[in-house]
Amino acid sequence: MPVPSKERVIELLADPVEREGYDLEDVVVTAAGKHSLVRVMLDSDAGLELDEVARLSHVIAEIFDATNDFGETPYTLEVTSPGIDRPLTAERHWRRAQGRKALVDLDGESVTARIGRLDDGVVDLVVKDGREFAVRRVELQDVKKAVVQVEFSRPDARELDLAGGVPEGRVAPADADASDDVNEEVEGFDK
Incomplete structure (x- = not known):
């Protein structure tokens, strides 16, 4: 069988x-x-x-x-768990990805943005507008495809603040504080 x-x-x-x-x-x-x-x-x-x-x-x-x-x-x-390259297809995926950077395909354009708050089928996307950050509200039904991007550097504090931060229990993108904790533990380790 x-x-x-x-x-x-x-x-x-x-x-x-x-x-x-x-x-x-x-x-x-x-x-x-x-x-x-x-x-x-x-x-x-x-x-x-x-x-x-x-x-x-x-x-x-x-x-x-x-x-x-x-x-x-x-x-x-x-x-x-699903990999980082999983497309964001359900509202729960967007909610869990808050604070993460994503490539979002809309009708006729692709936007790299930080995922912000989700409210009743509308997501805030934090985009860079010149030297400043701006919040763009997008209806999920208008999203053709969205995938979280891997980040190697810590996000701008203002950008992350506009996105509403990272949901509790989720790892912050490029969390530099984690490496500080590891360094503290290694320093205290007897060789």
């Missing part, structure tokens, strides 16, 4: 994952000869910590073990 379809895996996991406080973002089922891969992508407003990945892997494996859908077919279960 082959590994169940993506639709069947979603059917099995949607409710239990929601009860655990997570969104089932995507499922990828890849048949690879006698051994298959089932990749389950989860997210929440607070993100997905490594300890939670391990715990949720056990929860999901138990759900799979309790069904006959897998039979004796060997498979690898991979539980992960």
Whole structure:
């Protein structure tokens, strides 16, 4: 018996994952000869910590073990969060990406902007207008595609302030404070 379809895996996991406080973002089922891969992508407003990945892997494996859908077919279960390159398609994606820089394709133009507050289907985009920052309100229905960009430098404080900051529990873009914490720990480490 082959590994169940993506639709069947979603059917099995949607409710239990929601009860655990997570969104089932995507499922990828890849048949690879006698051994298959089932990749389950989860997210929440607070993100997905490594300890939670391990715990949720056990929860999901138990759900799979309790069904006959897998039979004796060997498979690898991979539980992960969506990558940074995931398109922003749902309001929750925009809300979770607040404070991040994104490439946003609109009708006839592409804008690189910092994602701001989301309110009733309208998102604030902080764009650079000459030497100043300006807030541009865009209806989500007018967005053709949007993808968060990788940042290597700390954002301008004014720009981040106009975006409304970063949601609680989310990592700030190019968070330099994290490297300061690591340096403090290393300095206190006995060699």
